[in-house]
Each structure stands twice: as C-alpha cells, then as structure tokens.
Amino acid sequence: MAARKKGHAPNLLDATKKVYEVLEPLDPGIQQRVLSSVLSLLGADASRLSTRDGTNLVGQTALAGGETQEKPSRPMSPVELVQQKQPSTNAQRIAVFAYFREKFEGNARFSRSDLKAYFAKARVAAPQNFDRDFGAAVSQGYIYEDGSESYLTSKGLEAVEAGFGGKAQPRGVSVAAAKRQKPKQRA
Amino acid sequence: MIEDSVVVRIERIRDDAEQLRKYLRSRYSSATASVRAEEIREQAAALAERWLVEVASREDIADALGGSELADRNIQFQRLLTCAEKPTARKKYDQVLASILNDFRGRILVPLKARRTTKQVVQAAQVANSQEGLARSHSAPPRMVFIGQSFSDRDNAVNAIIARALRAMGLTVVTGEKPRADLVSKKVKDRIDQCDVFLGIFARRDKLEGKQEWATSPWVVDEKAYALARQKKLVLVKESGVSSIGGLQGDYEYLEFERTAMEEVVISLIEVFKSFS
Numbered sequence: 367m368a369a370r371k372k373g374h375a376p377n378l379l380d381a382t383k384k385v386y387e388v389l390e391p392l393d394p395g396i397q398q399r400v401l402s403s404v405l406s407l408l409g410a411d412a413s414r415l416s417t418r419d420g421t422n423l424v425g426q427t428a429l430a431g432g433e434t435q436e437k438p439s440r441p442m443s444p445v446e447l448v449q450q451k452q453p454s455t456n457a458q459r460i461a462v463f464a465y466f467r468e469k470f471e472g473n474a475r476f477s478r479s480d481l482k483a484y485f486a487k488a489r490v491a492a493p494q495n496f497d498r499d500f501g502a503a504v505s506q507g508y509i510y511e512d513g514s515e516s517y518l519t520s521k522g523l524e525a526v527e528a529g530f531g532g533k534a535q536p537r538g539v540s541v542a543a544a545k546r547q548k549p550k551q552r553a
Numbered sequence: 554m555i556e557d558s559v560v561v562r563i564e565r566i567r568d569d570a571e572q573l574r575k576y577l578r579s580r581y582s583s584a585t586a587s588v589r590a591e592e593i594r595e596q597a598a599a600l601a602e603r604w605l606v607e608v609a610s611r612e613d614i615a616d617a618l619g620g621s622e623l624a625d626r627n628i629q630f631q632r633l634l635t636c637a638e639k640p641t642a643r644k645k646y647d648q649v650l651a652s653i654l655n656d657f658r659g660r661i662l663v664p665l666k667a668r669r670t671t672k673q674v675v676q677a678a679q680v681a682n683s684q685e686g687l688a689r690s691h692s693a694p695p696r697m698v699f700i701g702q703s704f705s706d707r708d709n710a711v712n713a714i715i716a717r718a719l720r721a722m723g724l725t726v727v728t729g730e731k732p733r734a735d736l737v738s739k740k741v742k743d744r745i746d747q748c749d750v751f752l753g754i755f756a757r758r759d760k761l762e763g764k765q766e767w768a769t770s771p772w773v774v775d776e777k778a779y780a781l782a783r784q785k786k787l788v789l790v791k792e793s794g795v796s797s798i799g800g801l802q803g804d805y806e807y808l809e810f811e812r813t814a815m816e817e818v819v820i821s822l823i824e825v826f827k828s829f830s
Contacts, residue, residue, distance in 0.1 A: 474561040510568055520565045521572075 442470055444488035451529050456499035458530055459490060461508035464518040465526040477514040555613055557669045560662070562607060567657050569600050574650045577643055584644040594637040597646070601634035605802045609781050617668045621742055622660055624782035628737060629653045631778035631799050635771065638797050639761070694830030695749035695786065697725045701776040702754045703769075704731045711756060711812065715790065718819045719752070722826055729776065737775050750829070751780035752788040755798045766796035774799040788825055790818060 389400060447466050453459045463484035468474040478500050485492040493499045503509045508522030518526070525531075573596060581588060588594065605627065608614060615623045629652040636646055698719050702712045716726045727748055729741045745751060753776065757767035769791075777799060780787060787805035791798050792812070801807060806825045810818035 468558075468561075472558075474558055507572075510564065517561050517564060520569050523565075 442466075444484055448488045448490060451526055453530060455502070456493040456496075457502035457506055457508065458525070459485070459488075460500055460503040461518060461522045461526050463488070464509060464516075464522065468518060474517050475515050477516060478511075480514075554670045555617055555665050555668045559611075559614070560665045560669050562603075563665065564662065566600065566604055566608070567654065567662070570650055570653050573597060573600060574647070574654070577646055577650075581643040584642070584647065586643050587640045588636075588643055588646060589640045597633055598637035601630045601637065602800065604630040605634070605778070605781070605800060609778070609802060610784060610804075612784055613668075614665065615782060615784070617664050618661065619664070621779070621783075624742070624779045626653060626661070627778040627782040628775045631774055632771075634799055635774060635797070695724065695826070697727060697748040698750045698752050698788075699745045699748040699776075699780070699785075700726060700728045700752050700754065701773040701780075702728060703756050703758065703773065705756075705758070705770075708754070708756045711792075711810075711815065712754060714815050714819065715752070715754060715822065718822055719826070722823065724826070729772075737772065737779055741776065742779060745776065745780050745785065746783060749786065750788060751777065751785040752790065753777045753780075753798070755789065755791040755795050757792050757795055761796060764796070765794065767792075767794050769795045769798060786829065788822070790822075 392400065444463065444466050447470075448459065448462055451462050451465075453462050460481055463481045464476060466484065467476055467480070478497070481500070482492070482496055500509070500511075503522075504511045507519055508525060510517055510519050573593075576596075577588065577593065580590065580593065609623070609627045609630070611623075629649055632649045633646070633653065636649060700712065700716060700719075702708065712728075716728070719726050727744050729744065730738065753773050755769040755773055758770055759768045760766075761768060777787065777789070781802055784804075788808070789798060789801070789805055790808045790810060793809055808818055808821045808825070
C-alpha cells in the first residue's frame with residue numbers, strides 16, 4: 367500500500383466536499399459500502415457507520431458469493447447471549463462463547479485460551495478445570511480443535527441456536543442431596 | 554482473497570461429510586445395504602446442497618484452488634445429491650464420500666487458508682472491482698455452446714434438433730463423447746472449458762419403479778456440476794417426466810420439453826440465447 371503523504375495541513379471542508387461529490391451520484395447502499403471500505407482501508411472502525419435512523423449497514427454486506435450475512439442491528443453482550451441460550455454445562459457455555467465470537471465479533475477462530483476470558487465477560491464463574499471442560503466440548507462435537515484455528519462445528523452451531531434443546535442436561539444428584547431425599551426407614 | 558468465515562464454512566462441510574460417513578457405517582453394516590432412512594438421505598442432500606449453493610460457483614474459490622479441483626469436487630457433491638434422491642447402496646455413498654474427503658486438507662483447505670484475509674479487506678476489494686464487474690456483465694454474447702447429452706439412439710433426434718437450432722443461431726456447438734467408466738473425461742472437461750455456455754439435455758432414461766417418472770443420464774448431471782464450477786452459463790433442458798436433474802444452481806435458464814412438441818423448445822432456446830446477446 368502506498369505510504370500516506372505527510373506534511374499536508376488537513377482541509378476538512380475540501381476533503382468533505384470531494385468525498386460528497388464522488389458519493390452523491392451513487393445509490394445510498396453503494397455510498398455506505400464505499401464509505402465502509404474506505405474506513406477499513408484507513409484502519410478505522412467501519413462498524414460505526416450507520417444510517418440516519420441508526421441502523422448499522424456494515425453487517426448487511428453482500429458476500430462475494432451473493433450470500434448476505436445479517437447481523438442483528440443491536441449488539442449483544444455475552445451476558446445476554448448466555449441468558450438467552452441457557453447453557454447448563456461448561457462445555458455448552460464454551461460453545462456459546464465460540465458462537466458469540468463468531469456471530470458478534472466476526473472471528474470464527476479461537477484457541478483454548480481465547481475462550482477462557484469469556485467466562486468473566488459473561489459474568490459466569492470460571493470453571494475449576496477449564497481444559498477438561500474444553501475437552502468435553504470437543505468430545506461432544508461442539509468444537510473442532512485445531513490449535514489457534516479451532517472453530518465451532520455445525521453441530522455446535524445448531525446446538526447453540528436451538529438453545530441446547532431448551533433444557534438442561536440431566537445431572538447426577540449429589541450424595542448429600544440423595545441422603546436428604548431418601549425417606550427414613552422405620553425399624 | 555478469501556474471507557476466513559468462508560473457509561470455516563467449508564471446514565464445517567468437511568466435518569459433516571466425515572460424520573455422515575461414520576454414521577452410515579454404523580447404521581448400515583453391510584456395504585451393499587440400501588440406504589433408505591429419510592433422515593440420512595435428507596442429511597446427505599442438505600450437505601451436498603450447502604456445497605453446491607455456497608461454494609460451487611464461487612470464482613474466488615476456483616481461482617484459489619487452481620485447475621479443475623473445485624469442479625471435480627462439485628461432481629462428487631452432485632453425485633451425493635443424486636444418491637440421496639433415491640434408496641442407494643451404502644457402498645455408493647462410501648465411494649462418493651471418499652472422493653469428497655480425499656486429501657481435503659491438502660488440496661482444499663491449505664490453498665484457501667493461504668489466500669484468506671479479513672472481511673474488511675474483501676469488502677474493499679469488492680468495491681474496487683465493482684466497476685470491472687459491471688463491465689464484465691456487458692461482455693460479448695456467447696459463441697460456443699457445449700451440449701451435454703445422452704448417447705442413446707433413442708435421443709438422437711432430440712439432440713440433433715437442439716444442435717441444429719443452435720447452429721442456425723450462428724453458435725458453434727461442441728458435444729461430449731460416450732462416457733467411459735465413472736468419470737468426466739479430461740477431453741470433455743477441456744471442451745466444456747472452451748465454451749461460454751453449457752446446455753444440458755436431460756432426457757428420460759430409466760423408469761422409476763412405481764412412478765410415472767424417469768431418471769436421466771448421470772454423466773449429464775456430472776457435466777453440469779463441472780460447468781457450474783467453471784462459471785459457465787447453464788441452459789438446462791429437461792424432458793417432462795424426468796424426476797431430477799440434480800438441483801438447480803448458479804446462473805441458469807431452465808426449459809422443459811415434450812418430444813411431440815420440439816418446436817416449442819426450439820423457440821424458447823432462441824429466446825434464451827437472444828437474451829444473452
């Protein structure tokens with residue numbers, strides 16, 4: 367890429383005028399695409415681009431294959447996503463975080479350690495044995511592990527989107543709870 | 554440049570193909586057993602459709618893979634779709650899935666990963682190329698047409714009428730050759746590559762048991778899958794009663810014909826090719 371020219375005093379009005387002249391004849395959709403691309407090339411955050419009504423347009427850009435990828439107009443936090451999907455095990459939570467990363471942060475790849483931080487972001491207690499739980503997510507088929515190139519599988523994607531069937535996985539009753547529930551036998 | 558999310562989608566297709574292969578083997582222990590279960594056939598069809606719709610006709614992927622790699626995989630996914638359309642022996646699925654998964658990492662994922670980049674860069678490139686794309690959309694009208702057809706004597710008259718109509722429109726007509734074994738030959742691939750348009754004639758072949766429907770020549774379906782990946786315009790001409798031509802994908806025109814009214818398909822072809830110019 368050509369180096370940026372130095373030593374020019376910024377003339378905001380001239381720059382704005384030039385950009386306006388170039389964009390003015392284009393359709394509104396094309397205007398947004400050009401602006402987002404230019405911002406991307408300048409290293410700025412294109413996601414801040416929005417229409418007058420506040421709708422984010424960058425998330426609705428057509429992909430090369432003609433496919434459109436829609437992002438929700440309002441960003442979602444990991445806390446909200448966990449509340450919505452109701453994962454009941456740490457393996458399921460890890461799948462939810464991988465989903466969050468892909469759908470809301472635009473990054474489908476991760477390493478083990480990348481996902482660990484999401485427990486804090488989602489205000490969920492960190493697992494005592496994260497590696498074991500990550501391994502469980504892999505063995506349950508939610509995650510394909512490939513170092514820093516790991517990703518959520520189709521099965522994981524479907525499971526998260528379905529809210530894990532809408533029910534928590536049955537868990538064993540603890541010994542103490544079992545004792546409490548057991549009716550006392552009369553002699 | 555390929556967006557990383559596209560590569561992830563392709564990796565998911567690979568994983569699902571592996572899962573399907575394992576599941577088929579656990580469910581049908583005999584290789585000759587007929588796979589009839591609806592849910593498995595639906596799963597196989599959905600997998601093939603994902604590839605054929607999301608991947609098959611992408612120019613950026615074809616460029617990254619080079620040669621006819623994408624087109625060859627397309628043929629296998631098209632065959633998977635064909636398997637799923639009717640009860641098919643497990644060994645047929647095994648063959649198709651083995652071909653799909655053959656060195657998938659080395660031949661598909663590694664070249665794609667070497668070309669991947671961020672979404673923002675892909676978008677910027679798309680904007681830069683938009684003018685070029687507009688110019689391409691006004692490209693010259695097609696001059697050469699490949700006809701994918703059956704080689705049954707019964708279909709000679711139909712094939713001849715269509716070829717004659719195309720020649721009368723000033724087009725150069727190229728046809729394939731009688732297929733050997735289970736392959737689209739290199740010679741046929743080269744011929745398809747030379748042409749601007751692929752015209753597939755999907756004539757009736759074997760009658761389906763208990764139905765007023767017919768299967769069509771499987772190699773014409775394979776040739777269509779190849780042409781799709783080579784970004785050819787597709788003109789698909791199907792005889793009434795043919796049950797399936799392996800799905801509709803890409804940039805295509807679709808016509809149906811009756812042997813007793815060939816003049817109608819000829820007129821429709823004139824209209825279609827006129828619209829290309």
